[in-house]
Amino acid sequence: MKLSHAGLSASVVFDEPNLMSLGGLVPVVKLAQDAGLRDLADTYLSVPRDRGANAGLKVMSLVAGMVAGADSIDDMAVLRHGGMRRMFEFAYAPSTLGSFLREFRFGHVRQLDAVASRFLAGLARQAPIIAGSGGPGGSGSTGGYRFLDVDDTIIEVHGYSKQGSGYGYSGVRGLNALIATVSTTQTAPVIVAQRLRKGAANSARGAARIVADALATLKRLPVNVVEAAPTTPAAPAVRTLLRADSAFYGRPGIAAAIKGGAHVSVTVRMDPRIKAAITTITADAWTTIEYTDAVFDETTNRWVSRAEVAEIPFTAFGSKSKAEQIPGRLVVRRIPDLNPSKGSGQPTLFDVDTWRFHAFFTTSDLDTVTADKTHRQHAIIEQVHADLKNSALAHLPSAAMCANAAWLVLAVMAFNLTRTAAVTISGPKLAKATTGTIRRKLIHLPARIARSGRRLKLHLPTGWPWQSAFTQLDLRLRGT
Secondary structure, three states: OOOOHHHHOOOOOOOOOOEEOOOOHHHHHHHHHHOOHHHHHHHHOOOOOHHHOOHHHHHHHHHHHHHOOOOOOHHHHHHHOOOHHHHOOOOOOHHHHHHHHHOOOHHHHHHHHHHHHHHHHHHHHHOOOOOOOOOOOOOOOOOOEEEEEEEEEEEEOOOOOOOOOEEOOOOOEEEEEEEEEEEOOOOOOEEEEEEEEOOOOOOOOOHHHHHHHHHHHHHHOOHHHHOOOOOOOOOOOOEEEEEEOHHHOOHHHHHHHHHOOOEEEEEOOOOHHHHHHHOOOOHHHOEEOOOOOOEEEOOOOEEEOOOEEEEEEEEEOOOOOHHHOEEEEEEEEEEEOOOOOOOOOOOOOOOOOOEEEEEEEEOOOOOHHHHHHHHHHHHHHHHHHHHHHOOHHHOOOOOOHHHHHHHHHHHHHHHHHHHHHHHHHOOHHHOOOOHHHHHHHHHOOOEEEEEEOOEEEEEOOOOOOOHHHHHHHHHHHHOO
């Protein structure tokens, strides 16, 4: 590619009132309206004074700006260029939106949480955003589970004016965002609960509350959308499996999941009790699994691998009273330790008696190999963290903690809205695309506005590579 000869003499003038760079925002805002975002915000938000007036329209502006790629208050000006005012009404100025967020207090953030939960349910009524939870139990299946993943991440901030900022487990100054996502074998994750905390907060702080909120949100979603198949007397019920790392191995969070009707799969810390339990596993109980550098032997129909798994019955929190103990299984994966600690004497050339053990506690009924493979897929939530930080959570724009907490909730709604527009309406090609990819293909679509027969018409670029996906989205929301 090179610049054409005519392009060398081109001049630049910003004088076209009928152009806009966000043609794809039209069907996405329509989707948000159909899912009831404005009405929900007007109903549940009670932000005081004149700055809290028209809460629904202001929330719509903030979410639309984030969908368009805004990661700061100033970036909200992207909604007010060219022909945007002809296509959208009440796109508020960045200063107005900033004043609105600074009026938030903790109670208003919780109100916004309620809006986000119900908005997700509204999106689920528009499209099956978590359909396909898997078939019935058995080897190689997910046992009909949908996966609720909980984890936290540090959002880096700079300066000492940010309320609540501090140094957490990562050694980076920031604020701690705790989120819960739900996914299935066929669909990418959507976020069902979120909380912003101080940067130095322990990972498990508030785990019971966010697990309970996430399960309550899942129960609010339409049943006919969540299930993998139409409801019949023989169809298995859709179940939920909570997955988390060892930071969340504590009774409050696990008990909240079980009380909410979910099963758990949580990594355990290698304390003396766990190590003692692992030593009781017999040598013939280990099964080789698919892992790094593994090879499948078709003759023996098994994996040739140095990684193995086994399980034993286990009661979590055995030091507590019997009523507080939780029975289940301890699934253990072992791999050779390539860097064993130095001992006395010279080690043998083929010493494979030194292992690294990774164990997790589960109450699911998945077989050992499937339970281990399913648990390792918990890492999918790290992709959601990265996606958010590459979008609206690139910054936390305010010095006020509650304003930043509200910003997180709005970013989650923008994430879910973008996911719904791309994954479930525009076709399978964008099923697991990141927000940045979806934005580039469906949102950042240059358009020229024209009027014909008292109706506005968008003229889009010829040869747009993702024309088919955008057309599907547009037709679906027009009901044609």
